[in-house]
Amino acid sequence: MLSRTADHLYWMSRYTERAENLARMLQVDTHWALLPREVGELDRSWEATLSMVGQLDAYRARYGEISADQVIRFLAFDEDNPASIVSNLNMARENARAVRGTLTFDQWEIINSTWLELKLRSFDHLHGDALTGFFEWVKLRSHLSRGATIGTMMRDEGFDFKRIGTFLERADNTARILDVQFRMLAPDGVTSSNEADYYRYRALLESVSAYEIYRKVYRDRVTPERIAELLILRADMPRSLHRCAEGLAQHLQAVANDQSTETLRQIGELHSSLHYTRIDLILDDGLHAFLRDFLARINGLGRRIAQDFLVSVTI
Amino acid sequence: MKPFSGSPLWRNMPMMHSSTATAATRKAAYNEMQDGRGQTRQHYRELRDWLGEMPNERLAQKRDDADTLFRRMGITFAVYGENAGAERLIPFDIVPRIITAVEWRRLSRGLTQRVKALNAFLSDIYHEQEILKAGRIPAEHVLCNVQYRPEMQDIEVPGDVYAHIAGVDVVRADEGEFFVLEDNLRVPSGVSYMLEDRNVMMRLFPELFARYAVEPIEHYPDILLDNLRSVAPAEVLEPTVVLLTPGAYNSAYFEHAFLAQQMGIELVEGKDLMVRDGFVFMLTTRGPQPVHVIYRRIDDDFLDPLAFRQDSALGVPGLLAAYRAGHVTIANAIGTGVADDKSIYPYVPEMIRFYLDEEPIINNVPTRILRNPNDLAYTLDRLSELVVKEVHGAGGYGMLIGPKASKEQLERFRGQIKANPDRYIAQPTLALSTCPTFVDEGIAPRHVDLRPFVLSGSDVHIVPGGLTRVALRKGSLVVNSSQGGGTKDTWVLETR
Numbered sequence: 001m002l003s004r005t006a007d008h009l010y011w012m013s014r015y016t017e018r019a020e021n022l023a024r025m026l027q028v029d030t031h032w033a034l035l036p037r038e039v040g041e042l043d044r045s046w047e048a049t050l051s052m053v054g055q056l057d058a059y060r061a062r063y064g065e066i067s068a069d070q071v072i073r074f075l076a077f078d079e080d081n082p083a084s085i086v087s088n089l090n091m092a093r094e095n096a097r098a099v100r101g102t103l104t105f106d107q108w109e110i111i112n113s114t115w116l117e118l119k120l121r122s123f124d125h126l127h128g129d130a131l132t133g134f135f136e137w138v139k140l141r142s143h144l145s146r147g148a149t150i151g152t153m154m155r156d157e158g159f160d161f162k163r164i165g166t167f168l169e170r171a172d173n174t175a176r177i178l179d180v181q182f183r184m185l186a187p188d189g190v191t192s193s194n195e196a197d198y199y200r201y202r203a204l205l206e207s208v209s210a211y212e213i214y215r216k217v218y219r220d221r222v223t224p225e226r227i228a229e230l231l232i233l234r235a236d237m238p239r240s241l242h243r244c245a246e247g248l249a250q251h252l253q254a255v256a257n258d259q260s261t262e263t264l265r266q267i268g269e270l271h272s273s274l275h276y277t278r279i280d281l282i283l284d285d286g287l288h289a290f291l292r293d294f295l296a297r298i299n300g301l302g303r304r305i306a307q308d309f310l311v312s313v314t315i
Numbered sequence: 316m317k318p319f320s321g322s323p324l325w326r327n328m329p330m331m332h333s334s335t336a337t338a339a340t341r342k343a344a345y346n347e348m349q350d351g352r353g354q355t356r357q358h359y360r361e362l363r364d365w366l367g368e369m370p371n372e373r374l375a376q377k378r379d380d381a382d383t384l385f386r387r388m389g390i391t392f393a394v395y396g397e398n399a400g401a402e403r404l405i406p407f408d409i410v411p412r413i414i415t416a417v418e419w420r421r422l423s424r425g426l427t428q429r430v431k432a433l434n435a436f437l438s439d440i441y442h443e444q445e446i447l448k449a450g451r452i453p454a455e456h457v458l459c460n461v462q463y464r465p466e467m468q469d470i471e472v473p474g475d476v477y478a479h480i481a482g483v484d485v486v487r488a489d490e491g492e493f494f495v496l497e498d499n500l501r502v503p504s505g506v507s508y509m510l511e512d513r514n515v516m517m518r519l520f521p522e523l524f525a526r527y528a529v530e531p532i533e534h535y536p537d538i539l540l541d542n543l544r545s546v547a548p549a550e551v552l553e554p555t556v557v558l559l560t561p562g563a564y565n566s567a568y569f570e571h572a573f574l575a576q577q578m579g580i581e582l583v584e585g586k587d588l589m590v591r592d593g594f595v596f597m598l599t600t601r602g603p604q605p606v607h608v609i610y611r612r613i614d615d616d617f618l619d620p621l622a623f624r625q626d627s628a629l630g631v632p633g634l635l636a637a638y639r640a641g642h643v644t645i646a647n648a649i650g651t652g653v654a655d656d657k658s659i660y661p662y663v664p665e666m667i668r669f670y671l672d673e674e675p676i677i678n679n680v681p682t683r684i685l686r687n688p689n690d691l692a693y694t695l696d697r698l699s700e701l702v703v704k705e706v707h708g709a710g711g712y713g714m715l716i717g718p719k720a721s722k723e724q725l726e727r728f729r730g731q732i733k734a735n736p737d738r739y740i741a742q743p744t745l746a747l748s749t750c751p752t753f754v755d756e757g758i759a760p761r762h763v764d765l766r767p768f769v770l771s772g773s774d775v776h777i778v779p780g781g782l783t784r785v786a787l788r789k790g791s792l793v794v795n796s797s798q799g800g801g802t803k804d805t806w807v808l809e810t811r
Binding site: 001002003004005006097098100101105109157161255257258259309310 | 562563573575582584587597598599600601602
C-alpha cells in the first residue's frame with residue numbers, strides 16, 4: 001500500500017476518534033457544570049479540560065478569563081482552533097477525500113454526510129439539551145464511521161492502519177482524561193481508602209462509556225482505585241489502555257516491515273507491562289507518573305509509526 | 316496556473332463556434348432519429364415505440380433516479396473556485412443515442428486508421444522527420460510548435476506507440492457523415508462518464524436492453540490495463556502500472572480514482588514516486604516498489620520539475636531521465652501535443668496518405684490554411700460566414716465567429732489575418748447532428764457530438780461507442796457541460 005494512502009487512512013481514524021473523545025469530555029463538563037459546587041471549582045474544571053487537549057495557553061491568549069460558553073465555543077465549534085471538534089471532523093473528511101478510491105462506499109458516505117451536516121448546522125446560542133444533542137451526534141457519527149470500517153472494509157493493510165490510528169488516538173485520549181480527572185478529584189493521589197465524589201466519578205466513567213461495564217464487573221460501589229483498574233488494566237474494557245495497547249500490537253504486527261522491528265518491540269513491551277502489572281503497584285508509584293510515562297511512550301510510538309510506514313522513505 | 320489541460324469535458328469546445336450560425340445560413344442538421352420525410356429510421360423504431368409507452372412523468376422520475384445514482388456513486392466533478400462541497404453532476408440524458416453496426420464499422424476503421432497515422436507521425440517527428448523532408452507539412456509548424464518536445468528526439472518508446480489513449484472528437488454533419496473535429500492525444504478525459512452512463516442505463520431500463528442488442532463497453536478498464544502492460548519496458552515480465560493524478564483537487568479526480576479502482580492499480584501523486592539510479596519507485600508501507608508504466612493524467616509541463624516547469628509540485632524529479640533511459644513507460648508519451656495541435660490538424664489526412672498510403676476514411680472538417688493565398692482570398696471574401704481560429708490559441712481565445720461578430724470585430728480580424736495569415740485557419744460553421752433528448756418540453760431533438768476512446772498498444776482497440784455529449788438547450792451547439800451540456804449513453808448495435 002502507498003505510504004500516503006496509509007497515512008491518510010491513519011489520520012482519518014485519528015481525527016474521528018479525537019473528535020469523539022473531545023465531545024465525550026465536553027459532555028461530562030457541561031453536565032458537571034449544572035451540579036452545585038464551590039466557587040472556583042468550575043473554573044478549575046474547565047481549565048483542566050483545556051490543558052488536557054493542550055489548548056489552555058491558546059485559550060488564555062485569546063480570551064483571558066475562563067467562561068463556560070467561551071470554552072465550549074472554542075473547543076467544539078471554533079474553525080480557527082485546529083483542535084476543535086469541528087476542525088477535527090473537517091480534517092477527517094479531508095483525509096478521506098484524498099483516498100476516496102480506497103474507501104468503501106459506506107465509509108465515504110458517512111464521513112461525507114457528517115461533514116455536509118456540519119456545514120448546515122448553526123452553532124449560535126447552543127445550550128442545554130441542544131448542546132448535549134450535538135455531543136451525542138458527534139459520538140454517533142464516530143460510531144457509524146468505525147462501524148462502516150469494521151463492517152465493510154477489506155481486511156488488508158488499509159484496515160490495519162485505520163485501526164492503528166483509532167487505538168493510538170484512543171490510548172492517548174483515555175490516558176489524558178484519567179490524568180486530568182484524577183488529579184482534580186484526588187489531588188493527593190489515589191489510595192484504596194479514598195472517599196469518592198460519587199457524581200464526579202460516575203461522570204468520568206460515563207465519559208468513556210464505562211459506567212455499565214463497571215457495574216457489571218465489580219457489582220459494588222464506585223471507588224477511584226477500581227476505576228483506575230478498569231480503565232487502565234482491563235483488556236475487556238474497550239477504551240482501556242490495555243485494550244488499546246493490545247489492538248496496536250496486533251495491527252502493527254500485521255503490517256510489520258523491514259524497519260519496524262524496534263517499533264514492534266516497544267509496543268510489545270508496553271502491552272506486556274500492562275498485562276503483567278497490578279493496580280496497587282501502579283498506585284504505589286503514583287498514578288500521575290504512570291500516566292505521564294504512558295503518554296510519552298504512546299507519543300513515541302506515533303513518531304515511530306510515521307517514520308516506519310507513513311512518510312516518504314529516503315534511501 | 317492550470318495543472319492539467321488535456322480535454323476536460325467542461326472546456327470550451329471548438330465546436331462552440333457554430334452556436335451562432337442561424338438556420339438560414341446553413342443546412343438543416345442531420346437528425347439521427349428521423350429522415351427528411353419525418354419517418355423514424357429503422358434502428359430508432361423500437362426506441363420510439365418504447366418512448367411512446369412512457370409518460371413524461373415516468374421519464375422525469377427515471378431522470379431523478381439517475382441523478383440519485385450518480386450522486387451516490389460520487390460521479391461528480393469539482394468546480395474550481397467554488398466551495399469544496401460544491402461537487403457538481405454533469406446532467407445525464409436518459410434517452411440513448413443509437414449507432415448502427417454499419418456506421419460503427421466505418422467509424423471504427425476510420426479512427427483506427429487516423430490514430431495509427433498520428434502515432435506514425437509522432438514517431439517520425441521524433442526521429443527522421445521524413446514527412447518534413449518530403450515537404451508534406453511545413454517544418455516550422457512542427458519544430459517551432461511549443462508542443463514539440465526536443466527532449467523526445469531519438470528516444471525509443473516501447474512498441475513505437477506515443478498516443479496510447481486518444482479521445483477523438485467526431486461530429487456528424489451534412490447527410491450524417493462523420494467528421495473529426497479534434498484529436499485529443501494528451502490526457503483525454505471523459506471515459507468514466509461513458510462507463511457510468513451505461514451502468515446507470517442498465518440499472519434504470521433493463522427492459523430496453525432486451526429490445527436492442529447493444530455492444531458491451533464495460534470491459535474498457537481491462538483493455539486499458541492490458542494495453543498499458545503491453546507497452547512496459549521490454550525486460551519487465553510482470554509490469555507494475557500506476558495512474559498518476561494531480562490530486563484530489565483536480566476537476567477530473569473522480570475519473571482518476573474510478574479508473575485506478577477499476578483497473579486495480581495504485582492511484583499515485585507525484586510525491587508518491589521517486590527516481591533512484593534511473594528507475595522509478597513508489598513509496599509504500601513496505602518500502603519502495605518498482606513502477607514500470609505510468610498512466611499519467613498530468614500535463615507534460617508538470618511531469619518533472621528538473622526537466623520542465625521548476626515550480627511544479629505535481630511531478631517527479633528525475634522522471635524524464637528514467638524515461639529516456641527506457642526504464643519506465645509514460646502513457647501518453649511526452650510531446651504528443653504536437654500531433655493534436657490546431658496548426659497540425661489540417662495535415663492529418665496528409666499523414667494518412669504519407670504513412671499508410673491510404674485515403675482517409677473519416678474526413679476532417681474542411682479547413683482552410685490561410686498561409687495558402689487561395690484559401691486566404693476565399694476566407695477574406697466570406698469572413699462573416701466562417702470561423703477563424705488562431706492556430707496556437709487555446710480555449711477559444713484568438714477565435715473569430717463570423718456569423719456572430721460585429722462589423723468592427725470582422726474588420727479588426729481582417730486586419731490581423733492580412734498581417735499574419737500564417738497564424739490562422741478557417742472552417743465553415745457546422746450543423747451538428749441531433750438526437751432525441753428528454754427536456755422540459757418532452758422528447759425533442761438536441762445537438763450532439765461523440766468522443767470515442769482509441770487505445771493503442773501492441774494493437775489498436777476501440778470499445779464500441781464513446782462519450783456522447785449533448786447540448787440540452789434548444790438550438791444550442793454547445794455540448795460543454797459548464798454551459799448546459801449533458802451526456803448520453805451511446806449504443807452501438809450488434810450485427811444480428
